[in-house]
Amino acid sequence: MEATRIRLAEGVYLTHLPARKFKTSLLSAQFLTRIAAETAAAQALLPAVLRRGTVRYPDMGALSARLDRLYGADISYTVRKKGESQCVGFVASLIDDAFTPDGEKLLEPVAELLGQLLCNPVTKDGLFLPEYVDSERTNLVDAIRSILNDKREYADLRLLQEMCSGEPYGVSQFGDEKTAETLTRETMQDTYTGLLASAPLELFYCGSAEAERVEAALLKALSTLPRVVVRSLPRPSHHVAREEVRRVTDAMDVTQGKLGMGFTCGSDDFSALMMGNTMFGGSSNSKLFMNVREKLSLCYYASSLFHWQKGIITVSSGIEFQNFQRAYDEIQSQMKAVQDGKLDEWELAGARSTLCNAYATIGDSQSKLENFWLGRAATGRDDTPEELAEGIRTVSSERIYEAMRTVSLDTVYFLKGEGAEE
Amino acid sequence: MKKEFYERISETVYREKLPNGLPINVVSKPDFAKSYAFFATRYGGMDTRFCLNGEWMNTPAGIAHYLEHKMFDTKEGNALQELAKNGAEPNAFTANAMTGYYFDSTEKFEENLKILLSFVSVPYFTDESVAKEQGIISQEIRMIEDDPDWQVYARMMGALYQKNTARTHIAGSVESIREITAKTLYDCHKAFYTPGNMILTVVGNVDPVRVADIARSILPEDSGPVIPRDHGTEPDGVAELETSRRMEVSMPQFLLGFKCKPAEAGEGYLRRNLIGNMACDLLLGESSPLYLRLYGQGLINTSFGGAFEMMPDTAYLYAGGDSRDVKAVAAEIKKEARRLATEGLDHDFYERVRKAAFGTMLRGLNSFENIAVSLTEGHFAGYDALRFPRAFDSIGEEDVLAFIRDELTEEHAAMSTILPK
Numbered sequence: 089m090e091a092t093r094i095r096l097a098e099g100v101y102l103t104h105l106p107a108r109k110f111k112t113s114l115l116s117a118q119f120l121t122r123i124a125a126e127t128a129a130a131q132a133l134l135p136a137v138l139r140r141g142t143v144r145y146p147d148m149g150a151l152s153a154r155l156d157r158l159y160g161a162d163i164s165y166t167v168r169k170k171g172e173s174q175c176v177g178f179v180a181s182l183i184d185d186a187f188t189p190d191g192e193k194l195l196e197p198v199a200e201l202l203g204q205l206l207c208n209p210v211t212k213d214g215l216f217l218p219e220y221v222d223s224e225r226t227n228l229v230d231a232i233r234s235i236l237n238d239k240r241e242y243a244d245l246r247l248l249q250e251m252c253s254g255e256p257y258g259v260s261q262f263g264d265e266k267t268a269e270t271l272t273r274e275t276m277q278d279t280y281t282g283l284l285a286s287a288p289l290e291l292f293y294c295g296s297a298e299a300e301r302v303e304a305a306l307l308k309a310l311s312t313l314p315r316v317v318v319r320s321l322p323r324p325s326h327h328v329a330r331e332e333v334r335r336v337t338d339a340m341d342v343t344q345g346k347l348g349m350g351f352t353c354g355s356d357d358f359s360a361l362m363m364g365n366t367m368f369g370g371s372s373n374s375k376l377f378m379n380v381r382e383k384l385s386l387c388y389y390a391s392s393l394f395h396w397q398k399g400i401i402t403v404s405s406g407i408e409f410q411n412f413q414r415a416y417d418e419i420q421s422q423m424k425a426v427q428d429g430k431l432d433e434w435e436l437a438g439a440r441s442t443l444c445n446a447y448a449t450i451g452d453s454q455s456k457l458e459n460f461w462l463g464r465a466a467t468g469r470d471d472t473p474e475e476l477a478e479g480i481r482t483v484s485s486e487r488i489y490e491a492m493r494t495v496s497l498d499t500v501y502f503l504k505g506e507g508a509e510e
Numbered sequence: 511m512k513k514e515f516y517e518r519i520s521e522t523v524y525r526e527k528l529p530n531g532l533p534i535n536v537v538s539k540p541d542f543a544k545s546y547a548f549f550a551t552r553y554g555g556m557d558t559r560f561c562l563n564g565e566w567m568n569t570p571a572g573i574a575h576y577l578e579h580k581m582f583d584t585k586e587g588n589a590l591q592e593l594a595k596n597g598a599e600p601n602a603f604t605a606n607a608m609t610g611y612y613f614d615s616t617e618k619f620e621e622n623l624k625i626l627l628s629f630v631s632v633p634y635f636t637d638e639s640v641a642k643e644q645g646i647i648s649q650e651i652r653m654i655e656d657d658p659d660w661q662v663y664a665r666m667m668g669a670l671y672q673k674n675t676a677r678t679h680i681a682g683s684v685e686s687i688r689e690i691t692a693k694t695l696y697d698c699h700k701a702f703y704t705p706g707n708m709i710l711t712v713v714g715n716v717d718p719v720r721v722a723d724i725a726r727s728i729l730p731e732d733s734g735p736v737i738p739r740d741h742g743t744e745p746d747g748v749a750e751l752e753t754s755r756r757m758e759v760s761m762p763q764f765l766l767g768f769k770c771k772p773a774e775a776g777e778g779y780l781r782r783n784l785i786g787n788m789a790c791d792l793l794l795g796e797s798s799p800l801y802l803r804l805y806g807q808g809l810i811n812t813s814f815g816g817a818f819e820m821m822p823d824t825a826y827l828y829a830g831g832d833s834r835d836v837k838a839v840a841a842e843i844k845k846e847a848r849r850l851a852t853e854g855l856d857h858d859f860y861e862r863v864r865k866a867a868f869g870t871m872l873r874g875l876n877s878f879e880n881i882a883v884s885l886t887e888g889h890f891a892g893y894d895a896l897r898f899p900r901a902f903d904s905i906g907e908e909d910v911l912a913f914i915r916d917e918l919t920e921e922h923a924a925m926s927t928i929l930p931k
Binding site: 230342 | 519520539541542543544588590591594595596597598599600601614615616617642643644645646647649650652653655656657658659757758759760761796797799802805806808811812813832862863865866867868869870872873875876931
């Protein structure tokens with residue numbers, strides 16, 4: 089598949105991903121900004137408020153009725169973090185023209201509706217409707233609080249907050265509860281005006297329509313977009329390694345403990361770190377899976393994630409409270425094993441094919457494609473999945489060990505039960 | 511192999527039944543990089559009581575799931591690693607009425623398929639390896655016990671059903687899995703992992719004849735007998751009207767369930783599934799009057815939703831989510847069901863929901879896993895899942911209205927809530 093990036097207007101780009109093999113088409117519009125603690129909550133709230141109504145379809149009932157008639161087309165608002173960028177907007181999924189029973193064309197009407205949601209929100213006295221701002225603010229605050237319900241997600245988030253405190257990377261894509269609670273109609277209007285005027289806008293289309301047709305539909309839909317000056321997006325900053333390991337423990341009424349460990353990477357050899365992490369804890373034949381889970385039966389899950397945009401590796405695991413030290417020691421010793429090059433040929437081959445398989449299958453899913461290319465746009469990279477796979481195929485084991493030897497423990501997070509011993 | 515083209519959804523399926531009784535489906539997807547294989551047995555968390563060699567056996571809760579974990583062990587080591595070495599992404603799941611093993615891969619598909627078929631059909635465990643798994647599964651059980659979404663659902667099932675084994679927790683409990691031995695696992699494998707009780711589905715750019723040849727060369731030549739199961743004789747009413755517990759959650763959450771009449775196997779099963787889901791959309795879907803009203807009042811948020819589920823001898827519709835006033839929302843759902851039953855459906859809204867539901871089903875065909883699981887469920891319940899457009903055509907407004915009137919009644923409802931500490 090040949091991805092094409094086309095400039096539509098000042099700071100507005102369309103990534104066209106042609107594909108005939110899906111039953112649906114995907115259309116996405118995303119505003120990108122540097123994530124910051126002060127603005128994250130307002131920007132997260134914005135698409136939820138916009139999704140409530142447009143001048144022409146002023147409430148959810150009218151919007152739903154319109155979408156139902158377009159064969160259940162779906163337009164969801166999205167709030168994501170890619171590296172240190174916050175990405176907010178809408179993703180639409182619509183039945184591809186080949187499958188509508190009477191050959192109805194859905195791309196144009198869905199693009200139009202997307203344009204209405206972005207450019208023509210329903211307002212009163214020049215501001216968003218108070219009832220929409222109030223209820224979506226409540227929903228946002230609830231959503232931020234509900235991260236607590238999933239203890240694994242909660243522990244992963246807490247580790248990042250502690251490890252990257254004071255850095256954009258430590259800010260959640262939803263912002264924080266306190267700021268969210270203070271958002272008013274006025275702040276929302278300012279946020280909206282600011283994004284429309286000057287945030288980079290990335291558009292994505294994946295489906296059977298030709299680029300010219302998509303371009304025309306989107307240009308028409310976004311003809312009233314009031315662009316002023318478009319800010320450029322800074323690259324993510326490097327995490328500065330701590331001199332002394334930071335240790336944080338929370339207590340909660342849970343039956344299973346969560347141990348999280350954050351590592352800093354001193355190298356920027358992407359392919360080498362990607363491979364090193366996959367063998368360390370990134371797959372089901374990784375050292376963490378084989379040893380912490382399979383050999384020692386210490387947990388149901390123990391895995392690691394390489395945050396390539398930021399150059400850090402985090403480990404996430406669920407354990408019995410009293411096994412804290414054993415799991416901690418074992419995770420450390422597995423990291424050391426990777427650094428010392430204690431890796432068999434099959435581990436290298438397995439990691440290579442796992443990663444190449446993952447890159448090769450991006451093109452089999454419209455949402456993976458959108459997510460991948462959004463990540464590229466947010467970090468200013470333009471290498472394709474094929475190029476990434478090539479990098480993985482050719483990276484030598486020496487490069488992997490060398491890169492992994494720059495990895496050092498930075499922060500340890502433990503979620504334990506109330507009254508449990510550490 | 512028999513080739514069938516489904517014109518309305520533009521899918522091609524090759525089918526064959528092997529002499530040992532195993533049905534094979536190959537769904538052709540020539541333009542995709544990956545291929546996906548799904549090998550499933552009609553055996554899950556609800557099949558704890560069955561008749562083997564003329565004798566009724568009661569097995570511990572969680573045994574099907576435990577067996578799923580242990581199937582990856584092979585004489586040579588572990589199949590998970592074997593597949594991962596080839597870049598395949600293998601996994602498995604245990605549901606109430608099915609256990610499925612699968613992988614997707616972009617290279618060495620045939621080799622991976624051989625590994626999948628052989629590790630699922632050849633058990634290899636010892637008392638030691640079975641004992642060792644207890645640590646891992648106990649941690650898995652503890653993890654799901656801390657999950658409020660799981661708790662609210664499991665407790666709703668316990669409240670809806672008095673006897674039906676759909677109320678059994680799929681993973682069992684830390685206590686129940688202690689009773690599992692290598693011998694019981696071998697017995698269960700012998701009874702249920704037999705070709706006549708299984709089905710293989712492959713989706714992707716593969717040669718269907720090769721798939722059948724590989725299956726023939728690896729799987730046993732004969733199938734064991736059909737195993738009668740006992741899912742319990744379920745009385746009409748619910749077990750409990752309401753169940754509630756407190757957990758570390760940020761706001762109350764709930765599920766309201768309606769116990770429905772189970773459907774007979776066959777085309778009618780699919781039809782009823784579609785009717786139940788349409789009823790759910792009309793009653794409380796995102797464009798329903800009820801949803802719009804409650805959302806506008808701030809009583810529900812985007813976590814709110816519902817579905818109609820079916821399994822052997824079991825059917826239920828349920829709905830819920832987070833809410834500050836779970837009781838008020840549950841009362842509104844029941845009230846809306848009564849209103850629809852007496853006033854009838856809004857014709858225009860019905861037509862819209864029908865159109866949207868068709869679009870949603872079509873969208874589901876983008877997922878290989880969804881295609882394979884649907885075909886498997888359909889085979890176990892005696893229908894062809896890809897015939898859904900025809901089943902859709904046969905449904906009328908009156909069918910959906912009758913469902914709402916007969917099934918979504920006060921006496922078949924049970925409520926489960928999780929409240930913050």
